[in-house]
Amino acid sequence: xxxxxxxxxxxxxxxxxxxxxxxxxxxxxxKELSYARFDETVDLAVRLGVDPRKPEEMVRxxxxxxxxxxxxxKVLVFAKGEKEKEAREAGADYVGAEExxxxxEKEGWLEFDKVVATPDMMKVVSRLGRILxxxxxxxxxxxxTVTFDVGKVVRELKSGRIEYKVDKYGNVHVPVGKVSFxxxxxxxxxxxxxxxxxxAKPATSKGTYIRxxxxxxxxxxxxxxxxxxxxxxxxx
Numbered sequence: 181x182x183x184x185x186x187x188x189x190x191x192x193x194x195x196x197x198x199x200x201x202x203x204x205x206x207x208x209x210x211k212e213l214s215y216a217r218f219d220e221t222v223d224l225a226v227r228l229g230v231d232p233r234k235p236e237e238m239v240r241x242x243x244x245x246x247x248x249x250x251x252x253x254k255v256l257v258f259a260k261g262e263k264e265k266e267a268r269e270a271g272a273d274y275v276g277a278e279e280x281x282x283x284x285e286k287e288g289w290l291e292f293d294k295v296v297a298t299p300d301m302m303k304v305v306s307r308l309g310r311i312l313x314x315x316x317x318x319x320x321x322x323x324x325t326v327t328f329d330v331g332k333v334v335r336e337l338k339s340g341r342i343e344y345k346v347d348k349y350g351n352v353h354v355p356v357g358k359v360s361f362x363x364x365x366x367x368x369x370x371x372x373x374x375x376x377x378x379x380a381k382p383a384t385s386k387g388t389y390i391r392x393x394x395x396x397x398x399x400x401x402x403x404x405x406x407x408x409x410x411x412x413x414x415x416x
Contacts, residue, residue, distance in 0.1 A: 187215045188215075188399070188400070188401065190215075191212075191213040191214075191215055191400050191401055192401040194209070194212055194213060195209070195213070195401055195402075195403055197404075199404065200404045200405060200406035200407075200409075201403055201404065201405055201406060201409075202405075202406055202409040203367065203370065203371075203393075203395075203405050203406075203409055203410060204363070204367055204409075206395050206403040206404075206405045207222075207363045207366050207367045207370065207395060208363045209403055210222060210359060210363075210366070210395060210396075210397055210400070210403065211359060211363070213396075213397060213400035213401060213403070214359045214397045214399070214400055215399065215400065216397075216398065216399045219250070219358045219359055219360045220358065220359045220397040220398040220399060220400070221249075221250070221251075221355050221357070221358060221359075221397070221398050222355070222356050222357050222358065222359060222361075222366050222395060222396070222397055223353065223354070223355055223356070223395070223396050223397070223398070224352075224353070224354050224355075224356045224370055224373060224374075224393070224394075224395055225351060225352070225353050225393070225394045225395075225396070225402070226351065226352045226374070226377060226390060226392070226393050226394075227350055227351050227390075227391045227392040227393075228346055228350050228351070228352065228377070228385075228389060228390060228391065229350070229385060229386075229387050229388045229389050229390070229391050230346060230350055230382060230385050230389075231350070232346050232347065232348050232349075232350060233348070234384070236382055236383075236384050237382045237384055237385055238345075238346065238382075239344075239345070239346040239352065239377065239380050239381070239382065240322060240323065240343070240344065240345040240346065240380070241323070241343070241344060241376055241377070241379075241380045242323050242324055242341055242342065242343040242344070242376075243341065243342060243344075243372055243373055243375075243376040244336050244339065244340060244341040244372075245340040245341070245342060245356065245357065245369045245372055245373070246340075246365070246368045246369060246372055247340070247357060247361060247365040247366075247368060247369055248339055248340030248357070249340050249342060249355055249356075249357060249358075250357050250358035250360070250361065251355075251358075253293045253294055253337055253338055253340075254273040254274070254291065254292045254293050254294070255271075255272045255273055255274075255292065255293070255294045255295075255296060255334050255337050255338060256272070256273065256274040256275075256280065256292040256294070256295050256296070257272045257274070257275045257295075257296045257297070257330055257334060258276070258277055258280065258281070258295070258296070258297040258298065258301040258304060258305050258319075259275060259277070259296075259297070259298045259301060259330055260277050260298075260300075260301070263298050263328065263330050264276070264277075266330055266331040267296070267330045267331065267334055269331065270330065270331040270332075270334035270335050270338075271334055271335065271338050272296075272330075272334045273292065274292060277301060277304060278304055281304050281305065281307070281308060284308055284311060284312075285307070285308065285311070288311075290311075290315070290317075292317075294317070294325070294337045295312060295317045295318070295319050295325065296319060296325045296326075296327070296330055296333050296334060296337070297319040297325070297326055298326075298327070298328050298330060299321075299326055299327070299328065302319070302326060305318075305319060316343075316345075323343045325343075342354050342355065342373070344373070344376075344377070350391075352377060354373055356369040356370050356373060356395075357369050359397055370395070371410075371414065374390075374393075374410060374414060375414055377390070378390070378414060390407045390410075391407070392404065392407070393405035393406075393407055393410075
């Protein structure tokens with residue numbers, strides 16, 4: 181096990197590891213825990229009371245963060261005709277069809293962060309599954325990235341829409357902004373994500389749904405959040 185650096189240990193000493201902080205207090209603490217020379221990303225980790233092995237308990241969705249993610253998102257759109265024009269006008273970075281698929285297949289080109297496709301283009305896109313799938317880039321109707329409303333989706337992705345999906349251990353990990361945003365904006369972004377996750381609760385999920393919440397910066401230690409402190413904020 182690698183040893184932690186001095187700055188990390190100093191930051192960790194500021195956190196009561198046996199306490200679950202109210203969300204607002206936890207977010208305010210992040211600024212003190214950030215010690216890197218770059219603008220660190222703030223990450224949210226939520227452990228859910230679901231069994232991801234059961235299809236009916238798979239939790240996934242998307243949400244537009246009120247204040248964005250703080251990073252530029254390059255969007256690729258597979259579309260033709262009027263939908264190609266619509267995607268370009270909405271700000272898509274790359275738009276095309278067969279030629280883009282070949283570039284990905286033959287050249288290993290992956291200089292994009294999100295992929296959107298119109299339903300009629302999925303025959304072309306489906307053969308890229310082994311390349312895009314493992315990287316979480318495959319368009320899906322479940323996350324709204326297979327759609328004819330490409331303009332709306334592109335604008336949302338460029339303005340800070342994120343997608344989430346529970347992993348095999350029952351956890352959801354998502355970025356919710358940058359330290360430079362300040363506590364208020366980060367707090368609002370986190371509430372937007374948690375509200376979406378709560379709304380995505382499977383009908384078959386029994387017992388405690390949100391089991392634990394942790395916020396952290398890229399380099400800093402995690403801060404545990406009290407799920408009970410969210411009930412009033414989310415009107416639960």
